[in-house]
Amino acid sequence: MRTVLVASSKGGAGKSTLATNLAAYFALDGKRTVLVDADRQKSSTHWCEKRAASQTAVLPIDGTRRNWEKAVPSDIERMVIDGAAGAMGDDLEAYLARADAVIVPVNPSMIDLEATVPFLNSLALNPRVKKGKLPVGLVGNRLKPWTSASQQAVSQLKSWPYPVVGELRDTQAYVLMVALGKSVFDYHSEQIRGHQEDWAPILKWLRKTV
Numbered sequence: 001m002r003t004v005l006v007a008s009s010k011g012g013a014g015k016s017t018l019a020t021n022l023a024a025y026f027a028l029d030g031k032r033t034v035l036v037d038a039d040r041q042k043s044s045t046h047w048c049e050k051r052a053a054s055q056t057a058v059l060p061i062d063g064t065r066r067n068w069e070k071a072v073p074s075d076i077e078r079m080v081i082d083g084a085a086g087a088m089g090d091d092l093e094a095y096l097a098r099a100d101a102v103i104v105p106v107n108p109s110m111i112d113l114e115a116t117v118p119f120l121n122s123l124a125l126n127p128r129v130k131k132g133k134l135p136v137g138l139v140g141n142r143l144k145p146w147t148s149a150s151q152q153a154v155s156q157l158k159s160w161p162y163p164v165v166g167e168l169r170d171t172q173a174y175v176l177m178v179a180l181g182k183s184v185f186d187y188h189s190e191q192i193r194g195h196q197e198d199w200a201p202i203l204k205w206l207r208k209t210v
């Protein structure tokens, strides 16, 4: 089983948005997929519930329970973990131990950039991260690529010690789809295909690492 942890201590960074879209991508790719919801707000769990009747349903797991791993069926092929807001590296130990890759979404604002630095520093204390055995990728999220704020934020991200593995635009598509239990991978209009293309570098990076 391959496991991706989506994490940031910053609330509103896009963890649940990325985790649900990624889980849908794996499920649509024919993989038996679980989404471990480590956040008490349960956004990912609600998303799974809305998708439960679909052929590409994703099984929700309550990651706030002590023995959550026991609830993961043995034939599962992909596990996506939606990290909790406020959790630093040491709070994430149990999830990091299971992860094959970590994705950290970052919004293009000074507040978000500054809040992410201590989180990344706390991740760097994890022995596998430190040894380069657990890859960490940054994803610029809610970008408005035509604004200088977004451009500056992305160039700042690129100066950090982890690779920027994707740049996702700010679009209502994510807001609407998550509310419906859907993802950008469930639709095929020209506009949505543009958003799918934004995911191509993230998926390529994951294929190399996961």
Ligand SMILES: Nc1ncnc2c1ncn2[C@@H]1O[C@H](COP(=O)(O)OP(=O)(O)O)[C@@H](O)[C@H]1O
Residues within 6 Å of the ligand: 010, 011, 012, 013, 014, 015, 016, 017, 018, 043, 085, 141, 142, 143, 168, 169, 170, 171, 172, 174, 175, 178
């Ligand atoms: N790329 C995006 N474009 C537009 N809205 C987004 C995007 N990513 C996240 N959002 C919105 O931002 C808010 C926070 O995102 P969420 O995924 O819930 O963050 P987190 O799980 O890190 O707290 C939500 O209302 C979500 O719909």
Ligand SMILES: [Mg+2]
Residues within 6 Å of the ligand: 015, 016, 017, 039, 041, 043, 082
């Ligand atoms: Mg969330």
